[in-house]
Amino acid sequence: GAVVSQHPSWVICKSGTSVKIECRSLDFQATTMFWYRQFPKQSLMLMATSNEGSKATYEQGVEKDKFLINHASLTLSTLTVTSAHPEDSSFYICSASGTSGSKGSTDTQYFGPGTRLTVL
Amino acid sequence: QKEVEQDPGPLSVPEGAIVSLNCTYSNSAFQYFMWYRQYSRKGPELLMYTYSSGNKEDGRFTAQVDKSSKYISLFIRDSQPSDSATYLCAMKRSETSGSRLTFGEGTQLTVNP
Numbered sequence: 636g637a638v639v640s641q642h643p644s645w646v647i648c649k650s651g652t653s654v655k656i657e658c659r660s661l662d663f664q665a666t667t668m669f670w671y672r673q674f675p676k677q678s679l680m681l682m683a684t685s686n687e688g689s690k691a692t693y694e695q696g697v698e699k700d701k702f703l704i705n706h707a708s709l710t711l712s713t714l715t716v717t718s719a720h721p722e723d724s725s726f727y728i729c730s731a732s733g734t735s736g737s738k739g740s741t742d743t744q745y746f747g748p749g750t751r752l753t754v755l
Numbered sequence: 756q757k758e759v760e761q762d763p764g765p766l767s768v769p770e771g772a773i774v775s776l777n778c779t780y781s782n783s784a785f786q787y788f789m790w791y792r793q794y795s796r797k798g799p800e801l802l803m804y805t806y807s808s809g810n811k812e813d814g815r816f817t818a819q820v821d822k823s824s825k826y827i828s829l830f831i832r833d834s835q836p837s838d839s840a841t842y843l844c845a846m847k848r849s850e851t852s853g854s855r856l857t858f859g860e861g862t863q864l865t866v867n868p
Binding site: 639641666667669676677678679681684686726728730732743744745746747748749751 | 787789791796797798799800801804843853855856858859860861863
């Protein structure tokens, strides 16, 4: 299947700092990338959807000024958590869906391994 | 009422057992169905993807879709301890890349050696 990577896999930061998480599709072009948040023993909660070269679409209740998303190329999207606070501590997962004809099927989302954020 | 219902378990079975995981959904607009496996502290891994009603087999895994009953299943044959994980059903309305997934709550499975 298609491969999606995330970096870093684990980050600890102080309250008030900003953290950037990268999501890359390694072997296909991702027209659309999705960012999720997951709390322990819960399912994935969609935060936003981003298309290459366009502004991200945020889900209701997600602060777009706090969670900045950039999808600058067909293989890279970044999520920046600005002025992080302890309540932002969570597991952040991206997924990517590709263009027709590429290895990533438009029918499915392929997920990255996730980034665990701990804000002290 | 949730759009997708999935029993969270936990489900515990002995090694070698046949495991049946199920989801029901209420919205007939869902046309594409997926099963993901998620190990602890990892991202979900796509196991099966189906569109039509009927069965799809891949190794020890069989996905079943019954659109008339709005019911999907994942069967795992000869279950192994390495199958211990959370299994998420997911579905979407459209095949376009921007179409969002709606997930079930996930079923936590433990296969005991």
